[in-house]
Amino acid sequence: MTGSSLAPMLDAGNQEERVRTQVGIIGAGPAGLLLSHLLHLGGVDSVVIEERSEDYVRQRVRAGVLENTTTDLLREVGLGERMDREGLVHGGISLRFDGADHRVDFEELVGRNVTVYGQQEVVKDLIAARNRDGGQLLFDVSDTAVHDIDTDRPRITFRDSAGQPRELLCDVIAGCDGFHGVSRKSVPHEAYDHAYPFAWLGILAKAAPTREELAYTYHERGFALYSMRSPEITRLYLQVAPDENLDEWPDDRVWAELHTRMAVDGESPVLEGPLLDKGITAMRSFVAAPMRHGRLFLAGDAAHIVPPTGAKGMNLAVADVRLLSQALTELLRRNDSRLVESYSDTALQRVWRAEAFSWSMTSMLHIRPGADAFQRQVQLAQLRYTAGSRAALTSIAENYVGLPW
Missing domain, CATH: 3.50.50.60 (FAD/NAD(P)-binding domain)
Structure with missing residues (x-):
């Protein structure tokens, strides 16, 4: 050449x-x-x-969220200095359902972690x-x-x-x-395409995180995610309809819904603050091969x-x-x-x-439109099994932190 x-x-x-x-x-x-x-x-x-x-x-x-394999690579090629200084290292995540918090301890299960760095x-x-x-x-x-x-x-x-x-x-x-x-x-x-019957309404808020790790919440009103970008900024998501009109979600309604879905024992981890960004993200899986x-x-x-x-x-x-x-x-x-x-x-x-x-996590945590009582009980059974099984928690941990190259 x-x-x-x-x-x-x-x-x-x-x-x-x-x-x-x-x-x-x-x-x-x-x-x-x-x-x-x-x-x-x-x-x-x-x-x-x-x-x-x-x-x-x-x-x-x-x-x-950067996998452990990603952060290792960035350091290896001289791009890790600011990430290591400003990134937030997380040793696990939480699965929230049944009004309780269930931690997936990455470091105890697989000996690795992830880093939150936008x-x-x-x-x-x-x-x-x-x-x-x-x-x-x-x-x-x-x-x-x-x-x-x-x-x-x-x-x-x-x-x-x-x-x-x-x-x-x-x-x-x-x-x-x-x-x-x-x-x-x-x-x-060949296009392998799957559209999900829901979307995420996401906000970026100038509010200090009240917890140190991400929380994935299953709630009868829909999925919610608590995450963060820095010690001063939180990133929060709500499951909404794919054709949702953002104009119908004023700030007060967003905060009220976040508090409702994320509450454990009547207490919400969400600290409110001025919104820096608000948008709706479609959910899809796609592979071109x-x-x-x-x-x-x-x-x-x-x-x-x-x-x-x-x-x-x-x-x-x-x-x-x-x-x-x-x-x-x-x-x-x-x-x-x-x-x-x-x-x-x-x-x-x-x-x-x-x-x-990604499909498994999405299916386990989101309410499908039109789902009957049987389907919801199956989801809860899967979540309860996962939270109580070391093997299931290890599978989530090793996939979340990043499989070896």
Whole structure:
């Protein structure tokens, strides 16, 4: 494989600026930015393009639970300093039902933990690292399209932030641009899709957490989740209908419902405060297989979506790009294609395990619309068994903290 050159070339015919690199990465979320960082450490050049602005990417609120395997990797590649200083280490979670709190003790069951550190904070760390190392990050692009992915010289065309046409000549393209991006649509795939009959209404509140760990609550009025982002910020969720109108949920109603669903022995753990964000998130499971076509490889949400109940979304993206960076480094530095040939099959094994865990947690904790008394008693029986079984608790713990690579 030839090395890359970032010197621009101008096409005299259409005044389109053409840039050469080894890996063109579409999407500047955690997957795309981490892939660029890992490739840099392996001696492979990349250019990252992103349709959103840098400010938007830095500030968008997403998942915040990092598996033990994810935190280990971030430390290994020089991205753990601020995470270790500001992240909140959690040694377990709680399952709340029957008016009582049942703790799943990760450290006692499997000897590991998780860290609460917002996705936007990981993104900030990655942008800082890529800027420090001279990485090529292009924000505010438009009209992105991929070409010639069946050849060994695929291309990405787009318009830069000034509206000028650009062309990126690559050895490989990595599609890290999410479910609605151009990459997934360019890969012929089997779509495994499941929509859930409920959604999450989430709020970000300027209120200090009143507990140290996440609490997953099963309640007859619907699921609720207590989580946090920092010592000053809490993140709270309520199960609502998928077509719920956010305008029908004024702040007072949100707080009242949170107190009702999360109360144990008549006491609620929720401390109220000014809302910083409020939104509704649809719940779905989705897998695109394979995760590769020719020289275009999918990673992160471009290839799979999980319901947030299992805290797997960003962690799966990290697992994908860890595999992909190794495969592309072998291909581009040593002309060894074995890892790229097995990338999709290997990645999908972990994806499907995470899908199964996320589906199981979601099904166990949410009230299905129209569920009869029998179905609800079955759910409660499963929760009671889980809370009383060391084997069941160990299964939750090892899946939640992250299975070994």
